[in-house]
Amino acid sequence: MTANKEASSSPNVAVSANAPDSETLARMALSGDDEAFFRLVTDDRERLLRIAYAYMKNEHDALEAIQEATCRAYAKLRKLKEPSLFLTWYTRILINCCIDEQKRKRRMLPMLRLPEGAAIDRLPDERLRLDAAIAKLAPHYRHIIILKYYEDMTLTEIARLLEKPDGTVKTWLNKALKKLRADLGEGGGGFHDRWGEDGTLRI
Template identity: 60%
Template sequence: MSTEEQVIAAQRGDHEAFHHLISSKKAKLYSIAFAYLKDETDALEVIQEMTYRAYTQLSKLKEPKYFQTWLTRILIRICIDEQKRKRKVMPLFQLPEQLATDLKLDDKILLEVAVDLLPPKLRHIIILKYYEDMTLSEIANLLEKPEGTVKTWLNKALIELRIALRKGSEHVQHI
């Protein structure tokens, strides 16, 4: 059964279809939640809340083919709400494994700090593009923004990161 067929079945009250839909996406959902919240318990709690909201609002999903995007959008909104609610200092952004192995320790630390200091909309683009390996059109669809806007934000984020890294490496060399 395709994802679209499972969504339609779940919308008609098939609890098993809904369970299968959520279960098949759990690793990706956890990865996104953890990238935002940096805490296993918090990530699991927001996934639970996302599951509840998705279940209660499934009838509002008009296009079953966009289920993954719709679900991820709900998750991101809950993660942002959780960040605001806790008002806590978030631990450093965790670099994707591939990028982390190619950098020296000083550069890793500088990059993690620089990503954490980006404005939220730019940080979201960096997390989704480089940590979650999403395409620009997937990010645009997820954030409900034109692809050109996402490209502009990505470009701005990369420029800000380059500036921060240049300043940071100059500062580290002087120490």
């Protein structure tokens, strides 16, 4: 009796179990359901904010980029061909918004995420050098490093996001790492322990 009463008093369990997935929400949004569209963005907000922050340096500009991306995505929603790829499609729009805003403000240097509560003048020299080295990379190399090492995306996921062949993305990653190694050095300077035996970078 008690168990039944507790089950009936917890409707959220049933609601959560039946919550629509992102593809279902995208199909609903394409059918004119605005609530479904904004729920898609809200549910993925934390990841989107991390990506925007990596490009925009600060939370205010990152939130502005997300707002602009949301407006653009809403306006272009009918162009989405595959509902299952909504989040990939939206992320691509967000990155483009970040790039546009950087160009507008002439602030082309992406700041990597700071530890919570950290002040920039207290950051280790090693971290500042790493930020500067990544900032000097060509945009497409910078995208790869941010998405690979800060968002932990696979090369296949990055390729789909950037609409490039897997082989191209792998080549870009290797070239980006090679440039970073040349800039930072493989030994000394505090960077010797950041390079794996396979040549990858440990952020």
